[in-house]
Amino acid sequence: MQVVATLSLKGGVGKTTVALGLAGAAQRHGVSTLVVDLDPQANATTALDPEPTTATVADVLDDPRPAVLRRAIAPSGWGEGLDVLVGAEQTERHNHPDPGIKQLHRLDRALQRLATGPVADGEPDGGYDGDASDIHDADGEQYRLVIVDCPPSLGQLTRSALSAADRAILVADPTMFSVSGVQRAFDAVQTERERSNARLQPLGVLVNRVRPRNSEHDFRIGELRELFGPLVFNTVVPDRSAVQQAQGACLPIQSWDTPGAREVSAVFTTLLGRVLRSGRTRTPSGS
Numbered sequence: 001m002q003v004v005a006t007l008s009l010k011g012g013v014g015k016t017t018v019a020l021g022l023a024g025a026a027q028r029h030g031v032s033t034l035v036v037d038l039d040p041q042a043n044a045t046t047a048l049d050p051e052p053t054t055a056t057v058a059d060v061l062d063d064p065r066p067a068v069l070r071r072a073i074a075p076s077g078w079g080e081g082l083d084v085l086v087g088a089e090q091t092e093r094h095n096h097p098d099p100g101i102k103q104l105h106r107l108d109r110a111l112q113r114l115a116t117g118p119v120a121d122g123e124p125d126g127g128y129d130g131d132a133s134d135i136h137d138a139d140g141e142q143y144r145l146v147i148v149d150c151p152p153s154l155g156q157l158t159r160s161a162l163s164a165a166d167r168a169i170l171v172a173d174p175t176m177f178s179v180s181g182v183q184r185a186f187d188a189v190q191t192e193r194e195r196s197n198a199r200l201q202p203l204g205v206l207v208n209r210v211r212p213r214n215s216e217h218d219f220r221i222g223e224l225r226e227l228f229g230p231l232v233f234n235t236v237v238p239d240r241s242a243v244q245q246a247q248g249a250c251l252p253i254q255s256w257d258t259p260g261a262r263e264v265s266a267v268f269t270t271l272l273g274r275v276l277r278s279g280r281t282r283t284p285s286g287s
Contacts, residue, residue, distance in 0.1 A: 001115045002279040003146045004203065005165040009188065010181030011152040013173040014208040016043045017243055019149040021268035022169075022275065023048070024252030026145050027082040028265075029272065034073070034114065034143045036107070037087030038161055039151040040095070045087040049077030049250040056088035061103075061160070064110035078252050083143070091157065099156035104196065107148075108164035114142050145275070154188050162192035167203040167278055169271075172224060174210055174217035179224060186228070202231060203278055206271065210236040233274075235267050 006019040019035060026033040037044040037057060055071035062068075069085075076082040096103065148161040162168060170185045172178045182205055193200040205228050210217050225232050240260035246253045254265045 001111075001141055001143055001146060002167070002275065003111060003148065003165045004275055005148040005150055005158075005161040005168045006171055007150050007158065007161070007168050007185050007189070008152055008171045008178075008181055009154055009158075009184045010172075010178050013152075013171050013178055013181070014237070014243075015152065015171040016047070016149050017247070018169060018171050018206060018208060018237070018271075019044055019147050020047055020247065021237070021243075021253055021264065022271055023076075023082055023147055024078070024254045025265070025268040025272040026147075027076075027078060027252065028254045029269070030081065031144045031272070031276070032081050032142070033145045033147065034083045034085060035076070036085040036111075036146060036148040036161075038091065038107075038157045039087060039149055040089050040092040040157075041151070042087035042089065042091075044149045045084055047247045047250055048082070048084045050074035050084040050086055051077075053086050056086050056090065058088050058090040058094060060085065060110050061091070061094045061106050064106045064113075066113050069110050069113060077250055087149075094160075095151065095153065095155040095157045097155050099159065101196070103156060104160055104163050107160040111146060111164050114146070154184070158188070159192060162189060162200060163196045165197070166199055167201055167275065169203050169275075170205045172205055172207050174207055174214075174220035176220065179220060179227070182224065183227065186231075201278075203275065205232045206237065207232070208237040209239040211239045233271075235270050237267050238263055240264050 006015050008015040023033055023035050051074040053072055053074045055068055059068050060072050073083050073085050076084050150158045150161045168189045170182050172182045189202050242256050242258050242261035246256040253261050
């Protein structure tokens, strides 16, 4: 089971859009996926349109027992193979600025219970080489991929995600303020790696909402590349109205049949491949 956090310490850059785009790509290519909505705004939950639940991620953070976890997970309205650990406004009560170790690891404890069976030694990580038919789900696991959508702040919720994650996708938009937000997010990943989660690595910086032939956007992307080098993905997410249209209809961008939607979908297929290639197997706690 691969756990990936989508992270930004600046609001409004499209972090949830990236989480949804990656989830849609995973579903399209048959990768069983859970989206964990840690943002108290619960926008990912709204867009994924899950069935009603009797618990939310806030309850899981109160009590990460399997019974509570089961009550907080529902199938997405997008269709088979994509579930949601639903978000709620009440999750904000867990966003302490200085959490204790026990509080910080409740999400990790809950997610480890989902790793019901390790992939056998030597099993490929999907063999992805750009062809969607080469992405295969792993046997014996409830979810191949877990995507954690973080709030745009560095409190207990974001740190909980980083404590549970294998990789972090740092989301930026091509603006002056976003550059400093990426630097703070990168520092947060490095700090959490040293404090509590040695397996955590930044997967890369994904620039969202990019307009072609825009000199300001080109300048800011160049600035990010100067600061972070090859950590900045070569592919960027173009600014297309189809993204907002698909989200408004509670549908994945992959099912929105316009040229702009297909362009955005291709970026998320590439991102999925990078996520899977970076994957490592998570085994249940105590095994």
